[in-house]
Amino acid sequence: MGQCITKCKNPTSSLGSKSGDKESGSKSHKKSGCMGSAGGHKEESCGKLATELSNGTKALEVSVETPIISALMGEPCKEESPDGDGLSIKHIEELFSCYKDEQEDAILEEGMERFCNDLCVDPAEFRVLVLAWKFQAATMCKFTRKEFVEGCKAIQADSLEGICSRFPSMLLEAQGEENFKDLYRFTFQFGLDADEGQRSLQRDIAIALWHLVFTQDMPSILEHWLDFLAENPPGIRGISRDTWNMFLNFTQAIGPDLSNYSEDEAWPSLFDTFVEWEMERRKREEERSPLAADREGTPTETECSLSTDRFQTDGGRGSQTWGGH
16 A cells, blocks of 8 residues: 555545535435436336327327337437446446546545545555455556446446445455465555556565555464564665565465474575574573573562561461460
8 A cells, every 4th residue: 555554544535525516426426326316317207108009999008217118219218228237337437536636537645535535444454455456456546547447347336335345255355365365466566656667665665565465364473574674674675576475475384483494495585584583583582581480480588588577477376376285
């Protein structure tokens, strides 16, 4: 999410608040729902059609609202028919227009904030990353018209309510092994600044995205890996695509104790440095642990004094008791 993670934290605008046209479009869309009446109309003024057969008898009266009569009259009952999947492309286009930039034919940072606000999600949360993955967005905080339309078609939603209702199934889908691998690799590309021609992730962006992409299933080694990256900024300028992709393999192939890690295998050199750093950290912790245990097991001077006083008192009482007979 990159800029989204750092900038899109407090979405405050409402749907279509930039102009009256957008606002009215928003209200109309919200009223229409997933398959609302925005794309069709009723021809009530036509009343009912009565046709007379050649023998003088009247056919059954049929409402002109039926598709057959409307087609016979050459007047379609809807301004636009939904596609084969039951989605209204017009509704998707109208939804896109509510958030698109005034100059560019895309939803940019400000529109993305309002879009996330109306979906009741934080721009920096995992659900938004998954939505961007399903939309195959090329850049953070940006949906092109094609990405938005094709993405809505892919998740079978043409309204805010429809998109919200798809989140549970999208999160479940992302848990599949192959799907997560695809999401994981997408996240690297998503984090790059395409305008700047970046080929590696900035260290801070990579740390934030690693936290984000592993939201549903966090490897035990992840926190130590991120601590290592945070504590060694001079030696880590960026994260390459190879390092990003190989880290997923690392979490799956190497156990939490790192005992089966081998420098002879084709791991990135940064992993060698991390394993060495992590083993040193664990060694220091182990060395501190016995000292702490010794301190816990050795009574303090005050405790010794109290124990001695209790012994003398109890001993005195015992002597008095036994000596009284």
